[in-house]
Amino acid sequence: MDDFLKIRRRPEFRQEIISNNLEIVKLAIASSVSKDTFIIQAISTIDDLDKLCNLLTRRVREWYGYYFPELSVHIEDDEIYIRQILLKSKEEFMQEFNLKVSMGPKLEEKDLEAIIGLVRSVEQLYSERESIIHYLKELMQEHCRNLYTVVGALIGAKLLQKAGSLKHLSQMPSSTIQVLGAESALFRHLRNKKIRPPKHGIILSHPLVMNARRDMRGKRSRQLAAKISIAAKVDYFKGEFIGDKLKEELEK
Amino acid sequence: MDDFLKIRRRPEFRQEIISNNLEIVKLAIASSVSKDTFIIQAISTIDDLDKLCNLLTRRVREWYGYYFPELSVHIEDDEIYIRQILLKSKEEFMQEFNLKVSMGPKLEEKDLEAIIGLVRSVEQLYSERESIIHYLKELMQEHCRNLYTVVGALIGAKLLQKAGSLKHLSQMPSSTIQVLGAESALFRHLRNKKIRPPKHGIILSHPLVMNARRDMRGKRSRQLAAKISIAAKVDYFKGEFIGDKLKEELEK
DSSP states (O other), X not given: OHHHHHHHHSHHHHHHHHHHHHHHHHHHHHHTOXXXXXXXXXXXXXXXXXXXXXXXXXXXXXXXXXXXXXXXXXXXXXXXXXXXXXXXXXXXXXXXXXXXXXXXXOOOHHHHHHHHHHHHHHHHHHHHHHHHHHHHXXXXXXXXXXXXXXXXXXXXXXXXXXXXXXXXXXXXXHHHHHHTXXXXXXXXXXXOTTSOOOSOSGGGGSHHHHTSOGGGHHHHHHHHHHXXXXXHHHHHTTOOOOHHHHHHHXXX | OHHHHHHHHSHHHHHHHHHHHHHHHXXXXXXXXXXHHHHHHHHHHHHHHHHHHHHXXXXXHHHHXXXXXXXXXXXXXXXXXXXXXXXXXXXXXXXXXXXSOOSSOOOOHHXXXXXXXXXXXXXXXXXXXHHHHHHHHHHHHHHOHHHHHHHOHHHHHHHHHHXXXXXXXXXXXXXXXXXXXXXXXXXXXXXXXXXXXXXXXXXXXXXXXHTSOGGGHHHHHHHHHHHHHHHHHHHHTTOOOOHHHHHHHHHO
């Protein structure tokens, strides 16, 4: 016993314990990164890229607009606008839209090249966004297949993001899931009961709610939230695949 | 005369006049786009790209950080961080920094591929930013060579952007140029005379002002603004190249 105490007091011993402990903790931290984390990172990145693409497309509409202002009127969708610029020249567009004179001046090769370079970058961002969506879908299919089947990849991932993890989402009552993402409206209601509570948060963008009549939306989102809650619970406890059944019940 | 009036009243005649006028106006608009416009567009795009690169690099630091958190501590510069990730693998980094254990877990090929895809996009944005800076330099050299020589491409373009055009910049008194970009501080001073007026706006980032002692900065920026004002006037009226002389005088 005395020997042991002596060993313990030796500085090398302490240091070894500390360094071993540190490595154990590092490994523990390493193993705490779960698939949830990547789903949340992926959906956050998609949100970021959305914002950036919008910002840069606005810039392109302004800059390319000096060269060919008429195009912005003819193509409203941002992504199509960007891709079309890379495909066709101004002359081809003018033939296509039956324009005789453009309000934009002729540009030197160098000026046009600078704009097109920017357009190419924006297109590349759009492609990157798509490939991350693709990756997100794969992740969701593996990790929370039921949730994915009921609401799709984007809405499912956003719910996960708001909840923080699949575990938290699975523990939430369906009424919370229903208003997830509408927190500001919910608290406005809680502070002042005269203001009605929100009927839907993130799940508003689900087609079942979106395409419903206005007075049916509350009911639809309640039903949808109930199914999401079941799906999340089954996913978390690695249950069977029941997404198809849930979806069928919803559509009825 | 009567014949002429008859012709004028014919609807085809009116329509022809209208359509001809329209085309003339379109051509006039086309020719109103000057080099100024492109300089301003280029510098705005560079600003945008700066913002985006920051945002995306923060995202990468978070996402890649789950895989290899130690790297963010070792490389502080954003651009180098991004470029290094593409050059080396985690194992190589760990050897380089003498790390035994990483707090990040091993990832599946697919997960890592998604992150690297994003990193590649960010790197591409950095390159795009550089090529637009290159383009801006060329533009400035052609269009306002004196201004470019005195303050460089980025500061010169920012002054142009704030002023709206080279014409406006050339008409400004040098005291206005001195505080261009510090409007909020200037108006704070004008509302409340107790607050001192700003000593410099955009031109603060010029090395002559930046590297001066604190109490010398006001003087330096006044001198610099005076030279900028001369340079802009000469550039606008397409005078000779006197940038070298102006710069020399400043450096004395």
